[in-house]
Amino acid sequence: MRPSLNARIVRTKQGSVKGVLVIPSNRELQPVEAFLGLPYASPPVGPLRFMSPVSPLPWNGVRLMDKYAPACxxxxxxxxxxxxxxxxxxxxRLQYLRRLLPYLRNQSEDCLYLNIYAPVTVGGKDVNIKFPVIVFIHGESYEWNSGNPYDGSILASYGDVVVVTINFRLGVLGFLRPDLRENRVANFGLLDQIAALQWIQENIAQFGGDRDSVTLLGHGTGAACVNLLLISPVAQSSSLFHRAILMSGTALADWAVAENPLRYTLQAAQQVDCPLAERDDELAACLRFKRVTELMSSNIFQAPLYASPLAPLVDGIVVPNEPRQSMKIYNELFGRYDVMYGVTQSESFHLLNAATLQFGLTETERNRIIRTYVRNSYASNIDQVTAAILNEYTDWKNPVRDTEEYRDSILEILSDARVVAPVIQMADLHSSIRQRSYFYVFAHQTTNGDYPQVMSYIHGEELAYVFGMPLVGGTNHLSSNYTRAEMLLSEIVITYWANFARTGNPNFPPRQKFLTVANSRDRFEPSYVQWPAYDRHSQKFLNIDLRPKVKDHYRADKMALWSKLIPELMSNGNGKVFTVGNEDDDDDDDGEVLVTGGGEGLLPNPLLPLLL
Structure with missing residues (x-):
């Protein structure tokens, strides 16, 4: 991509801005105007730390928006x-992180900024053209990452959409409840996302965007955030968005919402020597004036393995109830949106380390991991749940098993339990009240990508195709060397995603011309098939591969375990599903495993959660 300072001047509510004109390296793509680092709220520092975001201050003159703002x-x-x-x-995963992390090293509490990528309108002045808007909520973790690494210019150019990426508060600053009392303002990361959507409503028309056609696109933890906004009364105060795409995540996942948030408030207060008082916001006032480095100390939070200590929490305000309950209570909210959602086959791949990937696991190691997961995720009937999982994921026709098979079974179990089953449960709830409900499985592994071809389709690989990296060769952390067929696959994916953002139907309007086909001497035929809506009876979905096809009942036998059998075991045992921890049990071998920093891994992980 080649930027040049030729973009027009745009007047926002706060003041005038000038971006850069981005020229794609693929000459078939149209130029895009990029406006980087626009403030959507005032810096959340000093007395504004642990507070709801407030509007940014106006400015005079024209501000040049040609650089990313700091990450939070x-x-x-x-x-x-x-x-x-x-x-x-x-x-x-190491290679991927090495490409990603340079985008995140510039950090500041003054971080509430967004980036806009807008197709160049006719002559740059045709204000009558309105493009649908896609707002990307990044994933990776509730504790790190940023919207900055995700270049929206190719998606904007090829899809004829305005793409917005945002930064929002993370970790202790974004998701710690700074009060010992319940029903107090919290979820500042979610409130930041709402503030960004409000800014978009007020200003996006000036960039060619249609404020009445805004689609939220979330990946991993970002998808869980989007799901929470779908059922949040606070986000419904005005029509801030109209559709949603959830990639590899949902609010029903066991990692999506923090359990026992008071536990982490107490840990933070004790670590930085703040008073444990319930009067006059004394605790919050103390936390506001501590150094950021103190609050972010890696030694503060002790959490059960597989739990998310710093995550959205049920605060009675932004997240009024447990998500499953909210989807039923607020089904008139949940059902007003068209929703598209999907998974990859190996959602838990990043929980493995290099040695486990290469050498596999013994049966004892596999069983211990399962038991630890069950004990930290369910409140009762531990033995019965563990036995049910082992029974379902054991190939009884094959009496001889090796370490690779035990490794693969763990990948299946954790992928199904933590991502696939919750997504399908959400699909069943949504499709029962809204016809425009679409499910996909991304089933292609990049030929020259980061991961061994012997593995399956891995969490995060689909992002490159959504953002169009194959169409330009890529220059950021999503980059790889792509084949011609993979370039066409990216065109097909963008077409479905952009169509959904435009009409609520991924099939309409169909694209008449594919760049990869037009510019290749090879024989390529666009495999652009009709994507049927999902419902809990037919359970049809689009299997997205080099040749997409419609299938049905994805992993139905395995899903029945997580959606029916285990909830029945919990009901019989008077337990509840998806609760973290059993703090009264002193069994060191099988009990609650504590790690620092909410690590997502098979062992206590100082690298922080690397899956979501």
Whole structure:
């Protein structure tokens, strides 16, 4: 991409801005105007820390928006020592992180900014053209990452949409409840997202965007955030968005919402020597004037393995109830939106380290991981749930099993339990009240990508195709060397995603011309098939591969375990599903495993959660 300072001047509510004109390296793509680092709220510092975001101050003159603003404060995974890093991640994941992390090193509490990528209108002045808007909520973790690494220019150009990426508060600054009392303002990261959507409503028309056609696109933890906004009364105060795309995540996942948030408030207060008082916001006032480095100390939070200590929490305001309950209570809210959602086959791949990937697991190691997961995720009937999982994921026709098979079974179990089953449960709830409900499975592994071809389709690989990296060769962390067929796949994916953002139907309007076909001497035929809506009876979905096809009942036998059998076991045991921890049990071998920083891994993981 080649930027030049030729973009027009745009007047926002706060003042005038000038961006850069981005010329794609693929000459078939149209130029895009990029406006980087626009403030959508005032800096959340000093007395505004642990407060709802407030509008940014106006300015005079024209501000040049040609650089990304800082990422919000975060502790990044340490991958400087390759040998040490490979104890916790695969080599492919390490390569990915090394490309991603440079975008995140510039950090500041003054971080509430967004980036806009807008197609160039006719002559740059045709204000009558309105493009649908896609707002990307980043994933990776509730504790680190930013919207900055995700270049929206190719998606904007090829899809004829305005793409917005945002930064929002993370970790302790974004998701700690700074009060011992319940029903107090919290979820500042979610409130930031709402503030960004309000700014978009007020200003996006000036950039060629249609304020009445805004689609939220979330990945991983970002998808869980989007799901929470779909059922949040606070986000419904005005028509801030109209559709949603959830990629590899949902609010029903066991990692999506913090359990027992008071536990982490107490830990933070004790660590930085703040008073444990319930009067006059004394605790919040103390936390506001502590150094950021103190609040972000990696030694503060002790959390059960597989839990999310710093995550959205049920605060009675932004998140009024447990998400499953909210989807039923607020079904008139949940049902007003068209929703598209999907998964990859190996959603838990990044929980493995290099050695486990290469050598596999013994049966004892596999069983111990399962038992630890069950004990930290369910409140009762531990033995019965563990037995049910082992029974369902054991190939009884094959009496001889090796370490690779035990490794693969763990990948299946954790992928199904933590992502696939919750997504399908959400699909059943949404499709029962809204016809425009679409499910996909991304089933292609990049030929020259980061991961071994012997593995399956891995969490995060689909992002490059959504953002169009194959169409330009790519220059950022999503980059890889793509084949011609993969370029066409990216065109097909963008077409479905952009169509959904435009009409609520991924099939309409169909694209008449594909660049990869037009510019290749090879024989390529666009495999652009009709994508049927999902419903809980037919359970049809689009299997997205080099040749997409419609299938049905994805992993139905396995889903029945998580959606029916285990809830029945919980009901019989008077337990509840998706609760974290059993703090009264002192069994060191099988009990609650504590790690620092909410690590997502098979072992206590100093690299922080690397899956979501």
């Amino acid at each position: 404060p975060q502790t990044l995974p340490d991958v400087s020592n390759e040998r040490e890093a490979l104890r916790f991640v695969t080599r492919g």
